[in-house]
Amino acid sequence: MSDQLSSRTTDSTAAVNPVQVDLAGDRTSSGAPSPTLLEVRDLRVNFHLQRSIVPAVQGMTFSVNAGQTIGIIGESGSGKSVTARAIMGLLPKKTAEVLGSVRFEGKELLDLSDREMRQHRGKNIVLVFQDPMRSLNPTMRIGTQIAEALHSHQKITRADAHKRVVELLQMVRIPSAEQRFHEYPHQLSGGMRQRVMIAMALSCGPKVMIADEPTTALDVTTQAQIMELLRELQRELNMAVVLISHDMGLAAMYTDEVAVMYAGRVVEQATTKRLFKHVRMPYTRALLDSIPSLDHPSLEPLSVIKGRPPDLSALPPGCPFSPRCHFAQHKCEESPILETTEDGDRFACWFPL
Amino acid sequence: MNEHPHSLASGEHLLEVRDLVVEFAVRERSGVKGAKVQAVSGLSFDISPGETLGVVGETGCGKSTMARAVMQAARPKSGEVIFEGQDLTKLSNKDLQDVRKHLQIIFQDPFSSVDPRWRVKNIIEEPLIIHGAGNPEEREKRVTELLDLVGLDINIHGNRRPRELSGGQCQRVAIARALALSPRLMVCDEAVSSLDVSIQAQILNLLIRLRQELGLSYLFIAHDLAVVKYLSDRVAVMYLGRFCEIGPAELLYLQPLHPYTTALLDAIPNTGGHPSKHHEELGIEAPSPINPPSGCRYRTRCPRAQERCALEEPQMRFLAPGHGVACHFPNNSNTSEPRD
C-alpha cells in the first residue's frame, strides 16, 4: 500500500492529492495518481410535497479519491443525509427530484434504474447508518444477515459464505467471531452492532463507504473505538469514505476535507487542516463556538447562534444563514456566490471572517 | 420535628440519597429467567439548594435508572431518598402527589414526553389543573408567564401542537411544564442529548438562566462530559451502577483521580486533532451489569489493575475536600498527565 495514500490526519502536508474539481470538468491533481472514485457535481434535490417544494440540497459538489475521507458536516435540515441518500439512489421516486451529476468511476449513477443501481449499492458503494438497531433484522442471527449480503451480490456456497462472514467479523475486531455468528442483534451492545453493520457493509469489498452519523448513537469511548476501526479499515482496503456528521471534533480528527452545509447549501469547503486554521464562514465559526469544550469556563454563557435551524420551505432571500448571523448586513439579502480560492477551498459569504 | 416539614433548616440538603439500590428481573442470554440485575448498586450523594450535580456515564451505567428511582417512577429496592426532609421511598403514591410539585423531570426526547394531540398551552396548563391551582384566568396568566420564561410566546406557540414545533422548542415546552408548580429540584435526564448543537447551547443557557432566576437545583445526567461540566458545580462519574469519582467540576477535569475518568476525557474528539490514547485499553465490550466483575468493576478495562482490584471492591475515599474516588490506585494528583 503506497504511503502517499495511507498517511492521514496527523500529517496533512504529506503528498495527499489536493481535491480539486475545476468547474469546467477537468481534474487537476498533483502527486501520485489515484482514481477519483466518486464525483458529485452540483447535486440538487427538491422534494415536491403537497403544498410546497422543498429544496433540500442545492448544489453539492465534491469528489473523493481512494483512501481519502471527506466530511460533510451540518445540523438537522442541512441536507447532509439527503445527499447521502441521493448518491445511493434511495430517495422516493414520487416526491424527490434529483438533479446534477453523481459519477462513480466515471459512470453516471443518477440515470440508472433501480435494478441497475442495485448492482452498485451494497457492493461498490455502501451506506452505514446511524442506528444499527433499526437497520439490523432483530429476528435473524447476525451471521446469517451478513451472509445474506454476500449472497445477493455474488454466487457463493454457504460454506464459503460462512467462512467469509467469520473473516469479516474478525476484520471488525469482534472477539469470538465463531460464536458471535450465531447471536441475535439484541444480544450485542451498541458498539458491537455498529461493527456488525460495518462488517455487512464491507462484505463485498466496497470502494466507497458513506457513513451517515455512524457514531452518534454511541458512547464517547465506543465512538473513539469505532472511528479508529474505520480509519484502519480504510487504510487496509483503500476505500474512499464520506463521513456525515454534526460533530466538528470528529471532522477535525478523521477527515482530509470538510464541507459544511447549511440549509441545503455548502457554505464552506476546504481541506481539514486549512479549515480549522482559518474558518471563513460565520456559521462554521459559530458552530465551533457553541460547543462547550472542556476548556470553556463553567456557567459562562455559551455564545449561541440565535434563532432556529431554517425552514427549508420558507427560506429568506439571499444567504440562508443571514437571519442568525451576527455579521449580517444588507448585502446578505443577495445570495452569496460560492467562491473558490487558489488552494481550492470554497466558501459562500460576502464578509468572510 | 419540624412544624413545616417542607422547609429546610439552614445547611440541610435539598436531596439526600443514601445507598440507593435498584434491581430488576432480567432474562439472561441463555434464557434463564428470574436473574436479578442491579442497575444501581449503592449510590449516595447530596444536593444542596441552588446546586447542580452532574452525573456522567456511558450507556448501561444505570444513570437513567437512578433518575427514575429518585423520582420514584420506579421504586428502588433499598436505600433512602430524602427530599425536603421526607423519605420518598416510604411515601405512598398518594402522598407522593404532593411532593411532585417540587420535584420534576425533563426527559431526553421532547416529542415523546408530551402528548402529541394536545396543544402547547394545554400541555403547560395540565399540572396546574391536576393540582387544582387557581381559576382559569389565573392559570392562563401563569401559562403565559411560563412560556415567556422559556423564551416562547403564547400568541405564537400557544395553540400549536408538538409536531409543529422544533426539537428545541418542544423541549422548552417540557421545561415550562415542569416549572409550572415551582419545583425546587429538576432532574434532567439527557435533556439536551437529542438536540442539534446550536440548539443545545440555547437550552443550556436557558437552564442556567432559570437556575439563577428561580434558584433551582439540578440533577443533570448526560453522557457528554463537556456539557455536564459546563452546567454543574459538582460532577459524579458513574460506572456499572456505582460512582467511581465525585468532585467539583473544574477539579475533576483538570486532575481526574480515577482511570475511567481519564479514559472518558481522552476519548472526546477535539478540534486539536489528537486521537485518543486509551481506546485500545478499554477493550471491545463493556461488561454488563448482569455479571459485574468481582472486586472493582472497572478492573477488566483498567490499565493499572492489580490483584487487589479483583479481590476487594474499592470504597469512595475523599482525598481532597469534596473530591472523592473509589479506586485502590487513583491517579497521583501530583503527577497526573497534563491535559492538552
Add this chain to the structure above:
Amino acid sequence: MALSRYPTVLPPMLAERVSNFRQTAQWRRSLDIWVPAGILILLVLACFFGPFIFGLPGPNAGSLLDARLPLFSAGHIFGTDAIGNDLLSRALYGGQISIEVGLGSMLIGFVVGGSLGVIGGYRGGILDIVIMRLLDMFLAFPSIILAFVVATFLGANEINVIFAISFFTVPAFARLARATTLQLRERGFVIATRLLGARERDVLIRHVVPNVIPSLMTYGLLTVAIAMFIEAALSFLGLGIPAPQPSWGSTIASGQQYLSNAPAIVLVPSVFLFTAVASLNSLGNALRTRIESQ
C-alpha cells in the same frame, strides 16, 4: 396556499443532466380515500332514502303475476324475484338492515371492547388476565359459528343478531385497544403525566383514551364489513333476519334455486354486498396508511 418559491437567486446549474421528474398530481393522491368513501355515502343514502325518492314498490308488495321479471323490465329496473317483489327495493331495504347491524355491532364492540381493553391494558395484573382470558374464549370460536349459536339460542331478529355479532366484535376491539394501551403506557408523556402528580384516572381519560381511539376507528370500518358479512351469512343460513323482511343474505339464499333462469335474484343483492364490503375495506386500509405515515 401558494407554492413556495425557490430562493430568489440560484447559482447557475452546472451539470449537464436533465431531469425527467414528473410530479404526481395532487388530487390523484387522495383518490384512495374519496372513491370508497363516496361509494359508501351513496350506498347509505340510496338504502335509506332511495325507496322514497324513486317511489319504489315495497319489498314485499309484489304479485305473482310479475314473478321473475328480468333486468330492465318496465317498472322494475333490476327485475323481480320468484314471488314478484321488486329486486331493487328488496336490495335497498335489505341494505338498511345490513347497515344497521354492521354499525350496531361495531359500536358495541368499540365502546365495550375498547373500554375493557384500555382498562386491562393499563392496569395489568389480575384484572388484565381475567378480562383477556374471558375474551379469548369468545375469540377462539369462528365468528360465524358463535353468532350462529347465540342467534339460535336467542331467536332470530335484528336486535339479537346485533347482539350475537357483538360476541365477536367486543373481543376483537378489546385486543386492539389493549395492545395500543400497552404501547402507550410506556410512552414518555404518560409517564410524565404520572410524574406530574396526576391520578391514574386522569391519565387514562386525558391521555390514553384519546390516543387509542384513532387506531380503533380505522379498525372499526373493517369491523363493519365483517359484521355485515356475518349477518349475510346468518340470514343465508336462515338464522338471521326472518322472512319476509329482506336481507342481502336471505335474498341470496332464496334466489339460489333460480340461478339458472333468473340469476338477477342472486346477483343483485350480491353486488350490493360486495360493493359495501369492498369499499369499507379499501377505505379502512387507506385511512390506516394515512394515519401510520403521519
